[in-house]
Amino acid sequence: MIYLDNSATTKPHEDVLKTFHTVSSKYFANPSSIHRMGGQVEDLLTKSRQQIADLLGVRLQEVVFTSGGTESNNLAIKGVAEQYKNRGKHIITTEIEHPSVLETCRHLEETGYEITYLPVNDKGEVSVDDVKEAIRPDTILITIMHVNNEIGSVQPIEELANIVEHYPTVLFHVDHVQGFGKITVPYDHKGIDLITISGHKIHGLKGSACLIKKQHINLTPLQHGGAQEERVRPGTENVANAVSLAKAIRLALEEQKNYHQLQQLNQTIREELKYYQQITINSPQNGAHHILNFSVQNFKPEVLIHAFSDEGVVVSTKSACSSRQSEASHVLKACGKTDEDASAAVRVSMNVHQSQDDINAFISAFKKIMSKYEKVMG
Known part of the structure; x- marks a missing residue:
């Protein structure tokens, strides 16, 4: 075929599968356990997080492991909405976002938030001027995808980041699921606060993903529990998935040429x-x-x-x-x-x-x- x-979805890379199997077989202890095996797994998790951070030029603490692009998008949008609702309840997005963004925004509308759904031109591109004009004193978040998953239109993320950088109370989330490993965005740009990356779109595994959350950003978690992932995403970490994601990200960036x-x-x-x-x-x-x-x-x-x-x-x-x-x-x-x-x-x-x-x-x-x-x- x-x-x-x-x-x-993409076919998992053989090296990613081997990594997942090795970690699942040999490093199965809970990374939160204080015994030696737990410590070894915790070190492995930290190394994977550091590897991703180094590859993207961000800080180790800014890499939050999640179960997929949908969770990362939900965590970014709902997390900002709840954390910063005292600043305002206005969010800007576009009409062509992925369902995991649009349905999240529609849910927030039902709970009292106001969402501006910006139009796009016949090429599927949002106007930078439209985004700028839509910003209000009560705007707390702009969430716009990088590459559209249906037609491949590319949004001017860096231009938008340059604008958002001048609005300290407005955060910028980029759904980078379809762009990663193909078209680069400036991950360390001061105007970009949150970035979604999914493993199974880059020959990684389903259920492996991360949200890049810049250090100055606080998010209200979607669920509550332990102190894992800086308390942003509690629950026992899926270390095999995290390590395989680091491998998939490295391979994707190497093969981007x-x-x-x-x-x-x-x-x-x-x-x-x-x-x-x-x-x-x-x-x-x-x-x-x-x-x-x-x-x-x-x-x-x-x-x-x-x-x-x-x-x-x-x-x-x-x-x-x-x-x-x-x-x-x-x-x-x-x-x-x-x-x-x-x-x-x-x-x-x-x-x-x-x-x-x-x-x-x-x-x-x-x-x-x-x-x-x-x-x-x-």
């Missing part, structure tokens, strides 16, 4: 798709190279996906968190796409090791599927 659904090759693969697909009048390419030309979203008129996306599967190619629709829902993509609707296109989108998402042969196989399968379609319609 040719796997082109890497934005949903291969990312540029995806630009040509992305363009190869675009060149093929443009010959079909019933196809609309939804991803912006200047977006992330690893994601290409397109719609085929008169084709239900699930039918097209199953047809690709029959040809040995795996693609997907929108966010895996909502792909089983039949409604139109909120991302494409926000970009001004028609209901027809927003309901018929297919996403191709590559990893940094994708080959030309993989893309040739995709194109061959696509031609075969469209040929069958044209015979039926003709």
Whole structure:
């Protein structure tokens, strides 16, 4: 099978799996235990945290291990909302965020917070001026994703950070799940306070992730218990996951040099798709190279996906968190796409090791599927 659904999840790297198995087998003690085995595991956890901190140029105490991107996003947004509610209850985000951000914001609206959902242009990009103009005296948080998981639009994170830096009472959270290992953000920028990173999007393991929380930020935890993770995320640490995440992050940054090759693969697909009048390419030309979203008129996306599967190619629709829902993509609707296109989108998402042969196989399968379609319609 040719796997082109890497934005949903990636195949774990063999070295990551080996690391997880070794730690699970040999270093299984509770890191909070005071005996020697517990101390060894605690040292291993600290070394993993330090490795991530060094790779990103942040402080050791700023790395908080979590169970995934959804938890990290929830912890960042709800944690800030509760901790700083005396400053204000206004939060700024965009209309095209991941469900783990949008649904969290909607929940906060029900509890008395005011959320500004900023629009995006037809390329899925938010206006820096719109963000600046939306800031109010009672604004406590701006939460904006780096790379959109459906269409690959890239937000101007550094420009936004430069603005937020001048508002000391406004915090900036970046959902960096789809960007990490592909497009870098300035992790140590004074205008960026919180950053979400997920392991299973970078050939790590599901259930492994972290939230970079700058040292000057206080968060109200989502749950209460022990003193683990600086009391921000209590509970016995999953040390094997933490160590494997450090390995996945290191490998992702080492392999990021291969990312540029995806630009040509992305363009190869675009060149093929443009010959079909019933196809609309939804991803912006200047977006992330690893994601290409397109719609085929008169084709239900699930039918097209199953047809690709029959040809040995795996693609997907929108966010895996909502792909089983039949409604139109909120991302494409926000970009001004028609209901027809927003309901018929297919996403191709590559990893940094994708080959030309993989893309040739995709194109061959696509031609075969469209040929069958044209015979039926003709």
